[in-house]
Amino acid sequence: MISKNLTAASTKPIILAILKQGNSYGYLIIKKIKELSDGQMQYTDGMLYPVLHRLEKEGLITSNWTMTNETRPRKYYAITELGKAALNEEQLQWAKVTSVLDSLWNVQPTTK
Amino acid sequence: MSGYFEVPSFPKAFFQWYCKKELYEELHGDLEEFFYERVEARSLRFAQWMYWLDVIKCCQPYAWKDLESQNSDIIMFKNYFKTSFRSMMRHPLSTMINLLGLSTAIGICVLAYAFNQYKNKVDQFHENRNNVYLSTFFADRDGKEQQNGKSPLPLASLVQQDFASVKTTARLQNRAVVVKSGSNVFHERISFVDPDFLQMMTFPLKWGNAHELNDPNSIILSSSLSEKYFGKQVPLGEMMLVIIGKDQKKLFKVVGVAEEFPGARSFSFKALVHFDNLTDLDQGLDTQDWNQLIDATFIQLDEPQQHEYIASSMDKYADQFNKSSADWKINRFSLQPLSSLYRNSGSISGDIASNEYHVLQNSAISFVIIGLFVLILGSTNYINIAIVSASKRLKEIGLRKAIGANRRMIVIQFLLENICIMTIAMFVGLLLGTTLFIQWMEQTMNFKMDFTLNDPYLFLFLLVVLLFTSLLSGVYPALYIARFQTASIFSGKFKIGSKSILTRVFLGFQLSLGCILVSIAVLFTQNTIYQSQRSWGYDIDRLVYVKFENAKDLRKMRNVFVSHKDIEALADSRHHIGKEHEMIEVDMPDRNYEVQLVKVGDNYLETMQFPIDRRGPLALGKNGDIKGIMVNQTFVDHLDLKQPIGHAIKYGGGNYHITGVLKDFHSYNFYTKIKPLIIQPGLEDESVYLTLRTSPGTTADIKNELEATWATLFPEIPFNGGFQNTVWGNYYENIKDGDRFWRALASIVMLIAGLGLYGLVALNVSGRNKEFSIRKVLGAEWGSVARAIGKQYTLVFVVALSLGAPISYFLTRMIFDLFFPYHMPMNFHFFGYSLVIMLLVLLAILSSQVRRVSRNNPVVGLRSE
Structure with missing residues (x-):
């Protein structure tokens, strides 16, 4: 199971990336993350919604209520252009972190 | 799906x-x-x-x-609280009376809780309480099978050797010794124990190391003994001389001092020394002697579930014991867990745990009943005052109903008012209970309850009390007040139910309850006076006794005083009434009877002046007839002897016959029932007590002379004697403490009942302000006002007191029978005191109101709303 801190730190890029693939709502986002992480990342409504609403306030995503005949009303979220730019920025930062970690982990220990 | x-x-x-x-x-x-x-x-x-x-x-x-x-609900509740608070502030008299009554009642409940917790906590501080056991045995005694807490001396080592799951064993034997350190010399009772005793029991040391008890030259002191001999200083390394008998002495080094013992304990120690010292100092003691019983053998098990198996396997030792013992025949052994030892100590004779559990149990039940009664009294006060004070809030209720409040809302509002008062009462009650009642009880009764606020059950208990009292006191007034009709309130036709049957029932109930509680408290006080004046059954006032180490020492003292001009009579004895006796079994054809045996010398009966009921041709000890014995009346009744004089009696392997019957007298205090007693002539060489009857007015001087002579004859040993009227120790002090307790309780109950009644009458009278003003304008004198006020209460008073008095009678008799084997005779005239007290309180309350109404200006009364 991935630690709570790491899960919390990665919430923003993960949500933005999922929404970049297509509009979605809370339940689906949680399921998608669980599926992609093989159940290693466990989100709850209590963790997800504060972030979703913050991103909406920052203008990175937008929302609108959608209702079809068969289902309950659902609030779908979509990524904005600002959100896409923020996602690019996040991607660069995470890539940098990954490369630092990779280079550290691939170094062979030196012997005297 | x-x-x-x-x-x-x-x-x-x-x-x-x-x-x-x-x-x-x-x-x-x-x-x-x-x-x-x-x-x-x-x-x-x-x-x-x-x-x-x-x-x-x-x-x-x-x-x-x-x-x-x-949340509108929250706003609503907030407003209700605000209204409640304002209403409480507007009616300070009723608020204060309610608060005082309820908080005192809750304070008493906290005291009852603390006492019950104390009772349940006894010995529970021992960490190993669930795997340490006291070895006990069952034997036929007094016609039935009895459990005994003593054990044969060789048992511990055999048990340790025979059972793999026995972790360790510890023997304990208490002995009266003389302890000397510097100029401090006192008689003490110290404990000889195996070193593992302190590993088994949780008696932590504040100074020193428990392991040093392995050294036979070490002594560990209790906190109080350390203070007695060494004051506040740390006594580690100090030397103490222990004298057993008169000649056996040994120096011990202080290696530890125990922390102050918890209050909730059934046994502790003054000083501990290695068990081996007992065999060294007491030459006559044989560790392999199965006939030698010691005070306790504790067994610690690795696997507590094995205790029944071990106890049943221990039966093999019974044969070894029975072969050597003439007095006792052990049927079986049993292991009594330390955790429940105190609870069962009443049915185990001779065990080291104090057997006061049943007294505590009865006291705890009494506390719960008193707490409940006082709580009901406080609640009834509240109900009556709430209903009567509602007459002043009729317009408020009418207005609320007119602007849309339904019955449910009014009920909630008044329930909330009640909860507000109850919550404040709860905090004040907790404060009263912890800082006043518990402290005061600990001081008067001289014990520690180890009460702590850090107890989740206490808060659960308080919550239950809060809910119970809120429901008890709040529901009826809330429902009653919510019933008022708006139209009849505003048309002025509505009158608060002074004539309502239920209101009268509540008032009557309150009075009856007050009467019951006051009667109980007053009767307990009277019983205390009765106990302090009750005769012991013989003349104790001019008697002095002295105990010696042996008959030789006794004779030395006797020779000095035998021809003293102020000595009317003197006698020596092996035992002494009030100090020491032997328990023996008398063999009768139907069964064996356990009786007390006191061995005395010539002239003992005459010196003690026991009243003789029947005397046969042979008096005790006369004509060299040592087979003649005297018995008390209880002995005759207990053994159902039709013709006691000359009756043959067998015990201890000897044949005796009764030469006289003594009227019953109290050997021990009035808490102890008089037991069947045999007085038998003893051998002169066994005598250790000297008893002297002095001529009038010289008793104190004779005791001083005895002490002075003792100091000359036996300078190393402190004087061991006193007035006969002190042989019961602190009995009379305890009685006085009990008296103080019941007087205080009576005052509290009177205060609650009196305040409740005062509030009720005062509110009622102020609600009839206009009526009394009109009466006065029309020329009514104070007598007529008094009749008008008193009329509505007279019948209720008479009915309540006539019901309260007999209930008090039966209840008090029940409690007395439970607590006191000898209590004052219960007559109805004793209830006269409580009735007079109640009537005086009622008269004082009524007359204060009559006085108030008589002084009021009727013009002001008629103008007021």
């Missing part, structure tokens, strides 16, 4: 209650989708559990409603 299953309603309602409206739809939609998915994937039960979990996980500040602005 979703059509067939619904999310659980309770967590859903909880979610709805806390979640912001704007988030509810979105968040709960997801929770529902997860629920249905889980129902399909797993099971309904699983989905329901997970839904609960989700609801709890979502309960975060982020999702919470803004309580101030969003």
Whole structure:
């Protein structure tokens, strides 16, 4: 199971990336993350919604209520252009972190 | 699927209650989708559990409603609290009376709780209480099988050797010795124990090391003994001389001092020394002697579940014991867990635990009953005052109803007022209980309850008391007040029910309860006076006794005083009434009877002046007839002897016959029932007590002379004697403490009942202000006002007191029979005191109101609303 801190730190890029693939709502986002992480990342409504609403306030995503005949009303979220730019920025930062970690982990220990 | 299953309603309602409206739809939609998915994937039960979990996980500040602005219920309750507070402030008299009554009642309940906890906590501080056992045995005694807490001396080593699951054993034997350190010399009772005793029992040391008890030259002191000999200083390394008998002496080095013992304990020690010292100092003691019983053998087990198996396997030792013992025949052994030793100590004779559990149990029950009664009294006060004071709030209630409040809202408002008062009363009561009642009881009764606020059960108990009292006192007034009709309130036709039957019943109940409690308290006080004046059955006032180490020492003293001009009579004895006796079994054809045996020398009966009921041709000890014995009346009754004089009696392998019967007298205090007693002539060489009857007015001087002579004859040993009227120790002090306790309780009860009545009458009178003003304008004198006020209470008073008096009679008799084997005779005239007290209180309350009305200006009364 991935630690709570790491899960919390990665919430923003993960949500933005999922929404970049297509509009979605809370339940689906949680399921998608669980599926992609093989159940290693466990989100709850209590963790997800504060972030979703913050991103909406920052203008990175937008929302609108959608209702079809068969289902309950659902609030779908979509990524904005600002959100896409923020996602690019996040991607660069995470890539940098990954490369630092990779280079550290691939170094062979030196012997005297 | 979703059509067939619904999310659980309770967590859903909880979610709805806390979640912001704007988030509810979105968040709960997801929770529902997860629920249905889980129902399909797993099971309904699983989905329901997970839904609960989700609801709890979502309960975060982020999702919470803004309580101030969003929740109308909260606003409503806030306003109710505000109204309640203002109403309490507007009616300070009723508020104060209610608060005082209820908080005192709760304070007494806290005291009752603390006492019950104390009773249940006894010995529970021992960490090994569940795997340490006291070895006991069952033997036929007094015609039935009795459990005994003593054990044969060789038992411990055999048990340790024979059973693998026995971790360790510890023997304990208490002995009276003389302890000397510097100029301090006192008689003490010290304990000879095996070193593992302190590993088994949790008696932590404040100084020193428990392991040093392995050294036979070491002594560990209790905190109080350390203070007695060495004051505040740390006595480690100090030397103490212990003298057993007169000649056996040994120096011990102080290696430890115990922390002050917890109050809730059934046994402790003054000083501990290695058990081997007992065999060294007491030459006659043989460690292999099965006939030698010691005070206790404790056994610690590795596996407590083995204790029954071990106890049954220990039966093999019974044969070894029975072969050597003439007095006792052991049927079987039993292991008594330390955790329940105190609870069962009443049925175990000779065990080291104090057997006061049944006294504590009875006291605890009495406390609970008193607490409950006082709580009901406080609540009845509240009910009466709430109903009568509602007459001043009729317009408020009418107005609230007129602007839309329904009955439920009025009920809630008045219940909340009650809860407000109850909550304040709870805090004040807790404060009163902890800082006043418990402290005061500990001081008067001279014991420690180890009460602590750090006890979750205390708060649970207080919550139950709060709910119980709120329901008891709040529901009826709330329902009664909410019933008022708006139209009749505003048309002025509505009158608060002074004539309502239920109100009268409550008033009557309050008075009866007051009468019962006051009667109980007054009767206890009278019984205390009775006990302090009760005769012992013989003349104790001019008697002095002295105990010696041996008959030789006794003779030295006797020779000095035998021809003293102020000595009317003197006698020596092996035992002494009030100090020492032997328990023996008398063999009778039907069964054996356990009786007390006192061996005395010539002239003992004459010196003690026991009243003789019947005397046969042979008096005790005369004509060299040592087979002649005297018995008390209880002996005759107990053994059902029709012709006691000359009756043959067998005990201890000898044949005796009764030469006289003594009237019953009290050997021990009045808490102890008089037991069958045999007085037998003893051998002169066994005598250790010297008893002297002095001529009038010289008793104190003779005791001083005895002490002075003792100091000359035996300078190393402190004087061991006193006035006969002190042989019961602190009995009379304890009686006085009990008296103080009951007097204080009577005063508290009187205060609560009196305040309640005062509040009730005062409110009633002020509600009839206009009526009395009109009466006065029309020329009514104070006598007529008094009749008008008193009329409505007279019948209730008479009925309540006539009911209260007989109930008090039966209740007090029941409590007395429970506590006192000898209590004052119960006559109805004793209840006269309580009735007079109640009547005086009532008269004082009524006359204060008559005085108030008589002084009031009728013009002001008629103008007022």
